[in-house]
Amino acid sequence: xxxxxxxxxxxxxxxxxxxxxxxxxxxxxxxxxxxxxxxxxxxxxxxxxxxxxxxxxxxxxxxxxxxxxxxxxxxxxxxxxxxxxxxxxxxxxxxxxxxxxxxxxxxxxxxxxxxxxxxxxxxxxxxxxxxxxxxxxxxxxxxxxxxxxxxxxxxxxxxxxxxxxxxxxxxxxxxxxxxxxxxxxx
Numbered sequence: 001x002x003x004x005x006x007x008x009x010x011x012x013x014x015x016x017x018x019x020x021x022x023x024x025x026x027x028x029x030x031x032x033x034x035x036x037x038x039x040x041x042x043x044x045x046x047x048x049x050x051x052x053x054x055x056x057x058x059x060x061x062x063x064x065x066x067x068x069x070x071x072x073x074x075x076x077x078x079x080x081x082x083x084x085x086x087x088x089x090x091x092x093x094x095x096x097x098x099x100x101x102x103x104x105x106x107x108x109x110x111x112x113x114x115x116x117x118x119x120x121x122x123x124x125x126x127x128x129x130x131x132x133x134x135x136x137x138x139x140x141x142x143x144x145x146x147x148x149x150x151x152x153x154x155x156x157x158x159x160x161x162x163x164x165x166x167x168x169x170x171x172x173x174x175x176x177x178x179x180x181x182x183x184x185x186x
Contacts, residue, residue, distance in 0.1 A: 033102065035091075036089050037164045039085040040109075044153060044157045046081065047153030055146045062134060065131055067132065085113065120152075
């Protein structure tokens with residue numbers, strides 16, 4: 001009894017047709033997608049941590065968010081995660097371009113990411129720098145920050161949900177097929 005297996009692109013953990021060379025694009029496709037999803041999850045986790053741990057305490061104790069006074073230095077975490085996520089999303093878009101479903105999701109996710117970075121540069125970074133340098137806190141400014149931070153985290157979570165819906169376009173082992181057709185066993 002003979003079984004034919006057709007595989008489009010490369011999906012780690014599935015049978016591969018070794019008669020044709022696999023492109024670097026199809027090799028990177030699942031890993032850049034996984035990396036982007038993981039980095040989005042780090043962003044969501046970092047946002048929840050900041051809101052649940054720091055945002056409830058720092059308005060009454062500015063030193064908690066002032067690194068020069070022994071407080072938390074949030075910048076290294078956010079700079080690394082945002083930078084890696086930007087490159088990962090671009091790589092995922094490039095490597096998954098042939099998969100129409102994933103391309104649409106990646107375009108939406110990247111658009112949300114860019115919009116959030118614009119909001120971050122327009123409001124959050126300047127406000128964070130003011131809070132870190134402040135001697136006296138303006139309560140209304142702190143309340144605005146505390147109110148807006150979870151919105152940013154929820155929008156990031158929405159981007160993760162848009163990107164990662166396992167029932168659509170994902171192959172064996174949870175890795176996406178890089179082509180538009182799905183592998184089948186006969």
